[in-house]
Amino acid sequence: MGSIYPPIRLSKSSNISGLSGIGYRTSPSRRARNGVLGNHKVWANLRALATAILTDLKFDKHKERDQTVVGEEKANFLRSPLPRQTAMHSKSAALRLHVESVLAGRIVSPFRPLQIEPPCTVPTGIPALDEATGGLPRGCLTEIYGPPCSGITSLLQSALATRTANSEVCALVDAQDSFDPWCAQSAGVSLRQLLWIRCKNLDHALRSADLLLHGGGFGMVAMDLSDTPARLVRQIPLNAWFRLRRTVENTSTILLVLSRESNAKTCASLVLRMEKEAAAWSLRERSNPSRMFHPPACLFDGWTTAVEVIRSDARRKNLHFFHQSATQGNTRTDLVRFELRSNPLRDDSLNDTRLLPPRKERKKDPG
Amino acid sequence: MPFAAIFVPNFTLQAIVRCEPELHVQPIAVIEGRPPTYRVIAFNRLAEKLGVTSGMTKANAEQFQEIRIRHRSEPQEETAHRALLDAAWSISALVEDAAPDTLLLDLSGLTRLFGTQEEIASRTLARASELGMDVHVAVSANVETARILARALSGPTVVPEGQESRFLETLPVGMLSLSQELADILERWGVTTCKSLASLPVLSLSERVGQEGVRLHAIASGKGNRPLLLTEPAHHFEEWFELEDPVDNLEPLSFLLGRLLQQLCTRIAARVLAIRAVNVDFQLQRSFESTAQPAREFFNAKSSLPIYSCSLKLPIPTVDHALLLKLLRLRLQSKPPGAPVRKIHMVAEPDRARTTQGGLFLPASPDPQRLELTIARVAAVVGESNVGSPQLLDTHRPDSYQMRKFSIASVTASIQEQQAETRSGFRVFRPPLLARVQLLGKCPTRVSFQGMPGKVVHASGPWRTSGDWWEDNSWQEDVWDLEIHFPSESPPLQGFYRVSYDVRGERWYVRGVYD
Numbered sequence: 067m068g069s070i071y072p073p074i075r076l077s078k079s080s081n082i083s084g085l086s087g088i089g090y091r092t093s094p095s096r097r098a099r100n101g102v103l104g105n106h107k108v109w110a111n112l113r114a115l116a117t118a119i120l121t122d123l124k125f126d127k128h129k130e131r132d133q134t135v136v137g138e139e140k141a142n143f144l145r146s147p148l149p150r151q152t153a154m155h156s157k158s159a160a161l162r163l164h165v166e167s168v169l170a171g172r173i174v175s176p177f178r179p180l181q182i183e184p185p186c187t188v189p190t191g192i193p194a195l196d197e198a199t200g201g202l203p204r205g206c207l208t209e210i211y212g213p214p215c216s217g218i219t220s221l222l223q224s225a226l227a228t229r230t231a232n233s234e235v236c237a238l239v240d241a242q243d244s245f246d247p248w249c250a251q252s253a254g255v256s257l258r259q260l261l262w263i264r265c266k267n268l269d270h271a272l273r274s275a276d277l278l279l280h281g282g283g284f285g286m287v288a289m290d291l292s293d294t295p296a297r298l299v300r301q302i303p304l305n306a307w308f309r310l311r312r313t314v315e316n317t318s319t320i321l322l323v324l325s326r327e328s329n330a331k332t333c334a335s336l337v338l339r340m341e342k343e344a345a346a347w348s349l350r351e352r353s354n355p356s357r358m359f360h361p362p363a364c365l366f367d368g369w370t371t372a373v374e375v376i377r378s379d380a381r382r383k384n385l386h387f388f389h390q391s392a393t394q395g396n397t398r399t400d401l402v403r404f405e406l407r408s409n410p411l412r413d414d415s416l417n418d419t420r421l422l423p424p425r426k427e428r429k430k431d432p433g
Numbered sequence: 434m435p436f437a438a439i440f441v442p443n444f445t446l447q448a449i450v451r452c453e454p455e456l457h458v459q460p461i462a463v464i465e466g467r468p469p470t471y472r473v474i475a476f477n478r479l480a481e482k483l484g485v486t487s488g489m490t491k492a493n494a495e496q497f498q499e500i501r502i503r504h505r506s507e508p509q510e511e512t513a514h515r516a517l518l519d520a521a522w523s524i525s526a527l528v529e530d531a532a533p534d535t536l537l538l539d540l541s542g543l544t545r546l547f548g549t550q551e552e553i554a555s556r557t558l559a560r561a562s563e564l565g566m567d568v569h570v571a572v573s574a575n576v577e578t579a580r581i582l583a584r585a586l587s588g589p590t591v592v593p594e595g596q597e598s599r600f601l602e603t604l605p606v607g608m609l610s611l612s613q614e615l616a617d618i619l620e621r622w623g624v625t626t627c628k629s630l631a632s633l634p635v636l637s638l639s640e641r642v643g644q645e646g647v648r649l650h651a652i653a654s655g656k657g658n659r660p661l662l663l664t665e666p667a668h669h670f671e672e673w674f675e676l677e678d679p680v681d682n683l684e685p686l687s688f689l690l691g692r693l694l695q696q697l698c699t700r701i702a703a704r705v706l707a708i709r710a711v712n713v714d715f716q717l718q719r720s721f722e723s724t725a726q727p728a729r730e731f732f733n734a735k736s737s738l739p740i741y742s743c744s745l746k747l748p749i750p751t752v753d754h755a756l757l758l759k760l761l762r763l764r765l766q767s768k769p770p771g772a773p774v775r776k777i778h779m780v781a782e783p784d785r786a787r788t789t790q791g792g793l794f795l796p797a798s799p800d801p802q803r804l805e806l807t808i809a810r811v812a813a814v815v816g817e818s819n820v821g822s823p824q825l826l827d828t829h830r831p832d833s834y835q836m837r838k839f840s841i842a843s844v845t846a847s848i849q850e851q852q853a854e855t856r857s858g859f860r861v862f863r864p865p866l867l868a869r870v871q872l873l874g875k876c877p878t879r880v881s882f883q884g885m886p887g888k889v890v891h892a893s894g895p896w897r898t899s900g901d902w903w904e905d906n907s908w909q910e911d912v913w914d915l916e917i918h919f920p921s922e923s924p925p926l927q928g929f930y931r932v933s934y935d936v937r938g939e940r941w942y943v944r945g946v947y948d
Contacts, residue, residue: 192855215928219858219948234796235841244860246945247823247834253856257823261839263811264819274811281807283799292948293860318797345916345929347891366893366914366929366947368857406857408947 184380185335188232188320191224191254195373198402199336200380202286207311207321209330212340214292217371218324220253220406221340222288225322227254234285237261237278241271242293268298272306279313279321287314288322296326307333328376337377343403345369368407375400435550436576436661437538438583439521439557440569441513444534446475448513449503451565452674452692456501460485462494465505474505508673508778513566515669516700520560522666523703524553529661535583537576539661554589563699573597577657581608597655602628609649615642627653668706670781672696679718679773683765686774691758697781698754707750709784711757715741716776741770748840749801750784756802763809767817801841808839829900830908831933831944832861858948859931865942868932880917880932882943887917890927895934909936912944 162177169176187201202208202225210218222238227250229236236259238245243264251257261278265271268291275289291299311333314321323330328337346367441447446463450456460480464471471491483497494502514533521528524547527539540553547553554570561568571582573592578601582590585604592600604627606619618641624630630653638646651657672693680686690713701708717739745760787801799807812820821836871879875895880887894913901907911934919926929947934940 214926214946215948217858217948219860220855221858223858224855232796233798235798243819243863244945245823246832246859246861247825248832249856249859250823251825253858257825260822261808262821262823262836263815265815266819270815273814277807277810277814281799281803283797283804285796285798342928345891347893369929369947404855407854408857 186318187380189228190221191228192221192404194402194404195221195338198373198400199338199375199378202320202322203335203380204318204320205315206335206379207307207314207323207330207333208336208338209323209325209328209334210338210340211325211328213326213342215342215369216340217342217369217373217406218292218340219290220371221338221373222290222322222324223250223253223255225286225320226250226260226288227256229285229320230254230256230259232285233259235259235261235283236286236288237263237284239263239265239271239275239278239287239289241265241268241289241291244293245290268294268302272302275310275321276313279310279317279319282317282319284319286320286322288324291323291325294325299325299327299329302329304331304333307331334377335379337375339374339376341372341374343370343372346405366408368405370403370405373402373404375402435540435572435574436579437525437540437554437557437570437572438531438576438579439517439536439538439561440571440580440583441517441534441561441566442569442587443475443477444513445505445510446477447566448510449506450477451513451516451696452509452672454565454692456503459501460497460499461501461503462489463503463505464491464494503677504675506673506675509675512671512673515667515671516564516696517561517566517568518664518667519670519700519703520557520564520566523560523705524557526666527661528664528666530664531580535580537580537661540572550591551589554591558589560703563703564696573600575656575658576661577652577659578655581652584608598628598631598653599655601653601655602626602631606630606649606653609652611649612645615645615649618642631655666704668704668783670697670700670783672777672779674777674779676775676777679775681773683762683769686765687758687762689777690761690779691754693777693779694754694757694761697779698752698757701781701783702752704783705786706783707752707786708757708781709747709750710782711745711761712780712782713743713761714778714780715743715770715774716778717741717770717772718775719772739772741772741774743768743770746838747805748838749787749805751802752786753802756806759806760809763813767813798841804839804841829898831898831910832863859945860948861945862943865933865944868941868943870932870934870941877913877915877932880915880930880941880943885919885926886921887919889915890918891916899936907937910934911936914947 165176185203185205187199187203189196189201190199210221212218226236226238231254238260240263243266245262245264247257247262250260261284263271263274263278265274271289271291271294275287278284278287307330310321311330323334328334328339330337346369446461449463450461458479460483461477462473462480462485463475465474466472473485473487473489473491473494476485476487480497480500483500485494485497485500491502494500510533517534517536518528518530521536521538525538525540525543527541529537531537538557540550543553544550547556550572554572557570558568561570569583569587569590571579571586571590571592573579573582574594575597578592578597581604582592582600585608590600605625606627606629607616609627609630611619619625619630624633630650633650635647635650638650648657674689674693676689680689694711697711698708719739743761743764745757745764747760751757808820818836820839822839823834824837826833826835866882868880868882870877870881876889876892878889880889892913892915895911896913897909897911899907899909902909913932913934915930915932917928917930931944931947933942933944935942
């Protein structure tokens with residue numbers, strides 16, 4: 067039995083994503099990488115197409131009936147919805163079968179809603195934070211903000227160290243040229259695997275990040291806007307953040323943005339706010355007396371920082387996970403505390419913290 | 434033992450047309466000589482139809498409509514000859530460089546690689562065509578027959594063994610490259626074709642014209658064989674292009690660069706190599722030349738033009754001419770030559786093609802060629818010196834590092850262990866901020882920088898560092914770690930700063946902040 071509908075001509079070379087017209091821009095390489103099946107826009111377009119055809123058919127059917135019935139018969143027909151719904155149902159089922167048969171072999175189940183899988187996450191290198199957030203999501207924008215000395219650079223270096231330790235290539239877009247390679251190497255970052263871009267202004271940073279994301283292949287692209295004046299970062303239009311989010315979407319790259327204030331809004335899948343807490347100072351004698359390996363100012367031990375999960379897409383979907391894994395010592399599940407150590411040659415007395423010693427003791431120090 | 438001969442007809446013209454393919458469908462004449470007395474030395478079939486003849490003056494040739502006049506270019510001829518050699522070496526390793534327009538190849542044992550002799554001839558023809566040259570190819574059992582037939586017959590010609598004399602018999606004796614004296618003697622005898630020469634008795638010929646006559650008799654009979662004088666394969670790849678009119682725009686310049694790069698990539702790919710680096714020299718027009726046109730040729734002859742050099746070094750060798758062109762364009766956009774370009778000289782450094790196998794369980798990394806393009810694009814935005822990978826220097830001088838070119842090839846695929854504890858980060862102020870510091874005793878109590886007065890809450894130090902005292906740029910610092918409270922800020926700010934006292938300059942600086 068032949069189909070009652072005209073065939074939908076959709077050749078193999080047809081650009082399916084072009085059905086929606088304007089408003090969806092992806093490069094051919096991106097489409098090829100995503101595959102036809104992974105593009106939810108294609109599904110939306112197909113559904114819209116089928117709905118439009120159904121609407122046209124319904125209109126034509128009513129028109130035919132209106133021409134044949136008159137008066138009371140017409141009123142009775144319009145008042146009785148059951149036959150009409152049955153007819154529409156059979157029509158829509160036939161149309162559904164027809165669309166499915168046309169797309170058979172290319173698209174499996176075109177009318178099934180697309181199930182978006184949760185993004186893959188990777189550890190930040192800070193176990194307490196990983197437990198609370200689930201890690202940094204790939205293919206998403208993660209925003210970390212906080213005032214100076216809140217530890218956002220430490221978190222960045224920890225994440226970079228983790229990624230480079232996993233043989234991934236990372237890129238750092240440094241908006242104000244404030245990255246310290248010495249400190250990064252002591253934190254475990256493999257500098258050979260780090261592409262460092264020293265920008266002079268915010269525009270350069272945004273353009274560089276965009277180019278890097280389009281280039282693809284990076285494990286992590288970090289954009290450090292911390293030292294950029296907050297009023298300038300605030301002026302970044304929201305569509306720039308959306309563009310960055312769309313570019314990193316469906317890739318395995320982590321886009322990390324560091325700033326003093328939250329600016330990415332809903333474009334960020336994970337937003338963390340960091341704040342400095344108690345500092346630790348000590349003047350202990352060291353096991354290694356050689357000054358050669360001591361960095362300057364080794365007497366500053368570090369400080370404790372608190373991280374608050376402001377927004378997390380994973381948290382919304384996995385609330386049970388957070389209830390089960392409440393960090394010990396924290397009353398709130400979205401607040402994490404951890405210590406940052408400044409001395410690479412510390413001995414085993416990690417918990418021994420002292421405040422500023424008396425002046426006499428400081429004078430005894432050979433430094 | 435089969436041999437092949439490659440001959441390029443009208444070599445002078447083809448050397449020019451090779452770099453300008455659009456001239457294939459236009460009448461073109463090549464001129465040579467000193468400025469007032471230019472003469473036509475070569476022209477194509479379309480120009481011949483118009484009436485252009487050899488020896489015609491430039492002024493006469495220019496009277497024909499639509500004719501394109503080009504000067505003879507010896508660098509381009511040399512480049513075309515090298516390209517022809519590359520095409521020959523891509524077929525056989527045993528090549529004799531017989532003449533600028535003629536090459537002889539030993540095809541022994543190649544039938545297993547390329548198939549029959551007809552297929553080898555066709556492949557040679559196609560390889561030369563890829564390099565922009567229309568050549569004649571002849572394959573024969575002896576060298577001289579192949580050489581003569583390549584000069585005489587167009588397209589691929591394959592002579593079955595033992596039938597050399599049949600192919601040669603109709604050819605004039607002038608094809609045998611004999612001396613003028615011998616040519617006159619043969620003409621007086623009425624010997625005009627190879628067949629008539631081959632029919633002469635050898636002994637009588639030897640008595641009358643000597644050994645040269647015997648050699649010519651053997652060649653005309655299809656029996657003239659000799660060993661090849663082999664040429665060592667060279668790894669020098671360069672291309673020249675001389676512009677009739679200077680180009681001052683990037684678009685037409687990149688069009689020409691694309692052609693040259695395509696030629697180089699084709700040549701290098703034919704040798705199963707790849708390009709590691711490209712050096713381009715642009716000969717520029719002098720600034721006053723545009724207003725002094727009559728004197729241009731005089732100056733060209735008398736003195737050299739200024740040269741602008743541009744080089745590309747690739748971490749991964751490639752033969753992708755489109756990629757090279759994009760990189761070159763980005764380089765020229767960031768650092769354009771300061772004057773119109775008159776000549777382009779491009780040299781490619783060859784290297785072995787990259788053969789690596791990706792690990793199945795290793796994390797994905799950027800495609801090297803795409804990464805190179807991305808880095809070039811970013812460098813065009815932020816500057817070339819601001820993109821790369823940091824390399825620490827072996828010194829204790831504060832903030833001592835250098836930028837090196839980022840390369841995916843230097844990244845070693847090894848899983849490293851993560852450190853147990855989290856290190857605090859540090860942000861550097863470049864350049865360091867000048868500060869005003871109040872001391873109580875020898876300890877800082879108040880610090881002011883960038884208009885922010887602050888009170889020192891905690892301090893540790895000084896930590897004295899010095900170095901390079903034997904050089905002019907020696908340094909000596911007392912470094913402090915300070916926790917500074919800024920009550921005037923809104924909201925009040927408190928942070929950990931690294932402050933140093935420059936002993937030599939007697940100034941305080943804020944080096945950075947712990948973050």
